[in-house]
Amino acid sequence: xxxxxxxxxxxxxxxxxxxxxxxxxxxxxxxxxxxxxxxxxxxxxxxxxxxxxxxxxxxxxxxxxxxxxxxxxxxxxxxxxxxxxxxxxxxxxxxxxxxxxxxxxxxxxxxxxxxxxxxxxxxxxxxxxxxxxxxxxxxxxxxxxxxxxxxxxxxxxxxxxxxxxxxxxxxxxxxxxxxxxxxxxxxxxxxxxxxxxxxxxxxxxxxxxxxxxxxxxxxxxxxxxxxxxxxxxxxxxxxxxxxxxxxxxxxxxxxxxxxxxxxxxxxxxxxxxxxxxxxxxxxxxxxxxxxxxxxxxxxxxxxxxxxxxxxxxxxxxxx
Amino acid sequence: xxxxxxxxxxxxxxxxxxxxxxxxxxxxxxxxxxxxxxxxxxxxxxxxxxxxxxxxxxxxxxxxxxxxxxxxxxxxxxxxxxxxxxxxxxxxxxxxxxxxxxxxxxxxxxxxxxxxxxxxxxxxxxxxxxxxxxxxxxxxxxxxxxxxxxxxxxxxxxxxxxxxxxxxxxxxxxxxxxxxxxxxxxxxxxxxxxxxxxxxxxxxxxxxxxxxxxxxxxxxxxxxxxxxxxxxxxxxxxxxxxxxxxxxxxxxxxxxxxxxxxxxxxxxxxxxxxxxxxxxxxxxxxxxxxxxxxxxxxxxxxxxxxxxxxxxxxxxxxx
Numbered sequence: 001x002x003x004x005x006x007x008x009x010x011x012x013x014x015x016x017x018x019x020x021x022x023x024x025x026x027x028x029x030x031x032x033x034x035x036x037x038x039x040x041x042x043x044x045x046x047x048x049x050x051x052x053x054x055x056x057x058x059x060x061x062x063x064x065x066x067x068x069x070x071x072x073x074x075x076x077x078x079x080x081x082x083x084x085x086x087x088x089x090x091x092x093x094x095x096x097x098x099x100x101x102x103x104x105x106x107x108x109x110x111x112x113x114x115x116x117x118x119x120x121x122x123x124x125x126x127x128x129x130x131x132x133x134x135x136x137x138x139x140x141x142x143x144x145x146x147x148x149x150x151x152x153x154x155x156x157x158x159x160x161x162x163x164x165x166x167x168x169x170x171x172x173x174x175x176x177x178x179x180x181x182x183x184x185x186x187x188x189x190x191x192x193x194x195x196x197x198x199x200x201x202x203x204x205x206x207x208x209x210x211x212x213x214x215x216x217x218x219x220x221x222x223x224x225x226x227x228x229x230x231x232x233x234x235x236x237x238x239x240x241x242x243x244x245x246x247x248x249x250x251x252x253x254x255x256x257x258x259x260x261x262x263x264x265x266x267x268x269x270x271x272x273x274x275x276x277x278x279x280x281x282x283x284x285x286x287x288x289x290x291x292x293x294x295x296x297x298x299x300x301x302x303x304x305x306x307x308x309x310x311x312x313x314x315x316x317x318x319x
Numbered sequence: 320x321x322x323x324x325x326x327x328x329x330x331x332x333x334x335x336x337x338x339x340x341x342x343x344x345x346x347x348x349x350x351x352x353x354x355x356x357x358x359x360x361x362x363x364x365x366x367x368x369x370x371x372x373x374x375x376x377x378x379x380x381x382x383x384x385x386x387x388x389x390x391x392x393x394x395x396x397x398x399x400x401x402x403x404x405x406x407x408x409x410x411x412x413x414x415x416x417x418x419x420x421x422x423x424x425x426x427x428x429x430x431x432x433x434x435x436x437x438x439x440x441x442x443x444x445x446x447x448x449x450x451x452x453x454x455x456x457x458x459x460x461x462x463x464x465x466x467x468x469x470x471x472x473x474x475x476x477x478x479x480x481x482x483x484x485x486x487x488x489x490x491x492x493x494x495x496x497x498x499x500x501x502x503x504x505x506x507x508x509x510x511x512x513x514x515x516x517x518x519x520x521x522x523x524x525x526x527x528x529x530x531x532x533x534x535x536x537x538x539x540x541x542x543x544x545x546x547x548x549x550x551x552x553x554x555x556x557x558x559x560x561x562x563x564x565x566x567x568x569x570x571x572x573x574x575x576x577x578x579x580x581x582x583x584x585x586x587x588x589x590x591x592x593x594x595x596x597x598x599x600x601x602x603x604x605x606x607x608x609x610x611x612x613x614x615x616x617x618x619x620x621x622x623x624x625x626x627x628x629x630x631x632x633x634x635x636x637x638x
Contacts, residue, residue: 075610085610132475146575149470155577156451159610162574167567167606170488179570179606248486251498255481256465256575258474287486287498291394291404291478 004060005315006051006068006104009113009307010043012036012088012140016304017050019058019065020312024124028058029308036089043089044096048103067107069314071116071307072096073143075158080110084158088141109314113137113307114161115152118145120310121263121300130260134253135300136163137266138246139221142184148257164188168248187245189268193219195238207232221271228275242268243276247283250297254284258292265300273299323379324634325370325387325423328432328626329362331355331407331459335623336369338377338384339631343443347377348627355408362408363415367422386426388633390435390626391415392462394477399429403477407460428633432456432626433480434471437464439629440582440619449579453572454619455482456585457565458540461503467576483507487567506564508587512538514557526551540590547594561587562595566602569616573603577611584619592618 002021009016011034018029030053032046047070055062074086081097083089100108111119118135126133131150137143142164146153153160164184165177172181173191185191196208200216207227209216227235250262262284269276281297288295300306321340328335330353337348349372351365366389374381393405400416402408419427430438437454445452450469456462461483465472472479483503484496491500492510504510515527519535526546528535546554569581581603588595600616607614619625 130475132479148467148472148474151468153467153576155467155611156449156579157577157610157613159608160451160575160577162577162608162611165574165606165608166571168486168489170563170567177608244489248489252485252571253575255484256479256572257472258476258479258481260475287484289478289481289484289496291476292474292481294476 003066003319004064005312005319006054006062006065006106007308007310007312007315008047008051008068008070009117009311010034010047010070010072011113012073015043015047015050016308017047017054018305018308018312019054019060020309020316022316024309024313024316026305026309027060028054029305030054030057034089040091040094044099044103047100051104063105065106067109067315067319068100068104069109069111069116069311070096070100071111071113071311073113076110076112078158083110107315107319109318111311111314112145112161114143115145116310116314117265117306118147118152118263118310119313120302120306120308121265122147123313124309125263125301126261128260132257132259133261133263134250134257134259135263135265136246136249138188138242138264138268139266140189142188146257163249163253166249166252168245168252183245183249187242187249189219189221192224192238192242195241196234199234204234206234208235221267224268225271225275228272239272239275240279243279244283246276247280248287250280250284251287254288254292254295259295262295262297263300264298265302265306267304269299270303322385322638323383324631324638325373325381325384325425326627326629326631326634327366327370327387327389328436328630329353329366329389329391330432331392334366334369335627336366336373337624337627337631338373338379339628339635341635343628343632343635345624345628346379347373348624349373349376353408359410359413363418363422366419370423382424384425386428386634386638387419387423388428388430388435388630388635389415389419390430390432390630392432395429395431397477402429426634426638428637430630430633431464431480433462433464435464435629435633436584436625437466437471437582437629438632439621439625439627440584441466442632443628444582444619444621445580447579451576451578452580452582453569453576453578454582454584455565455568457507457561457583457587458585459508461507465576482568482572485568485571487564487571502564502568506561506568508538508540511543511557511561514560515553518553523553525553527554540586543587544590544594547591558591558594559598562598563602565595566599567606569599569603570606573607573611573614578614581614581616582619583617584621584625586623588618589622
């Protein structure tokens with residue numbers, strides 16, 4: 001009987017779960033809202049429900065899988081059993097591995113969401129298997145998975161990879177972390193929403209408004225793409241700023257780490273890569289030193305599935 | 320008979336050579352100007368002369384040493400035999416290892432100057448031998464030696480570590496590399512000189528002027544220190560800016576790499592660490608994420624000798 005693996009991408013907004021075969025093909029997937037405000041136990045139950053639903057769609061018994069991998073949005077303990085700190089979920093020191101093993105009835109492997117998605121890209125998308133690679137994920141926030149000398153960069157206290165809090169403009173807008181001008185405060189979807197909100201308050205018109213132009217509740221990446229396709233000037237302007245700062249961040253990372261590949265992912269990139277990538281590449285390549293310029297800057301073709309794919313690979317490799 | 324090692328720090332301005340015992344103590348050292356404008360062969364001869372002079376001061380025969388290490392200001396080939404590109408010396412693909420071995424009569428080991436100085440700091444100064452460490456050298460330019468997961472970061476094409484070309488302000492001054500707002504263009508001694516020159520042109524008075532206030536030719540770090548000790552307002556202002564951007568760069572590196580130690584060295588830091596370090600630490604710690612905040616930010620006590628010490632260790636380890 002073929003071995004099967006579960007891959008889970010636990011995000012601040014949604015939970016994605018997929019069933020994968022041993023060659024990392026996705027047989028079925030399902031998703032649900034995270035609803036982290038309902039607390040840790042409720043989120044665990046929702047993860048299990050989503051996995052069971054994906055298994056049902058794939059026509060398999062979830063207890064028959066060889067293992068499950070999960071990418072969580074926070075720092076992971078060195079024994080890879082606990083989520084030490086996940087600000088978007090308001091979790092501290094959560095024993096996620098043990099709790100999910102008890103409820104799923106299979107071994108569970110835990111990783112940081114950005115590192116896990118980077119595993120998916122590295123294994124399934126990049127034939128050359130680069131020893132030095134940076135993956136950047138642009139969405140509500142900005143995160144990264146970094147490989148140097150063939151090994152994931154974790155740092156001294158497992159807090160490495162906070163690309164979103166690289167200061168790119170000391171006079172820039174205030175970030176949630178308290179610093180001015182972080183990459184995340186300049187370029188994330190949250191930053192885009194704040195800029196659009198401020199412009200609307202100043203009387204600017206935009207297709208991003210809801211209800212025939214009366215309110216602005218949230219901006220999903222798909223909505224932003226459609227507004228840009230329809231020529232909405234404000235949307236074009238704010239996306240251009242996101243591309244500029246993304247290019248700047250990539251240049252800084254290339255000058256520092258000299259990777260073979262920079263792969264971009266996350267909701268914004270999945271929806272908008274055709275518009276974004278030429279600008280991002282131009283801004284970056286103008287600023288990368290000659291010795292590091294042979295870098296490939298790509299949008300991952302795995303899109304939103306990079307996380308569940310990498311999580312299933314995590315389980316496959318450990319089983 | 321005790322084994323002895325030569326350590327050479329080849330800089331854009333000066334050559335420093337030292338004779339070391341097997342416990343990395345310096346027995347004698349000498350220095351001379353690089354005069355790179357005289358060409359590659361002339362610089363090689365000056366390296367050999369400086370080594371011979373240091374050996375004479377130590378009372379030893381230079382042909383009796385076990386090996387020589389040399390840190391060169393550029394990228395080094397993967398077989399560690401050639402300087403691929405050293406912009407400050409105008410060298411491309413220079414076979415420095417073979418040429419010095421022929422002239423010195425002992426094995427020669429070659430490394431990037433910042434990496435070699437980082438070896439000196441790591442081995443001789445840091446008892447904990449951190450697996451994750453950043454060394455930043457502030458002088459005419461700004462360079463770094465970075466260790467992640469216990470290994471020197473070289474990158475895919477040996478171009479990693481260009482901390483000086485991290486953009487910290489996209490509207491900042493133009494850098495020699497063609498980009499605006501690089502760390503080096505904001506904070507190096509070259510940047511300080513340009514700022515002082517511009518202020519003097521605008522009529523500002525400063526103790527940094529030569530000849531009773533009539534001209535401004537160059538600003539050595541020692542001169543800057545004396546002007547600051549004498550309360551020179553312009554000097555205090557420009558050094559404060561250097562400290563601010565150094566703190567910002569350190570915060571970015573800590574959020575990205577999560578090192579145990581950040582060690583600062585180079586001419587500016589050797590002369591001015593007492594004034595600089597409290598400001599640098601404050602700016603950095605305000606911006607480092609909580610998970611990475613347990614970092615030690617220090618000025619190296621090896622001062623200008625970090626390079627020759629690390630070079631001698633390089634030879635010792637390979638012999």
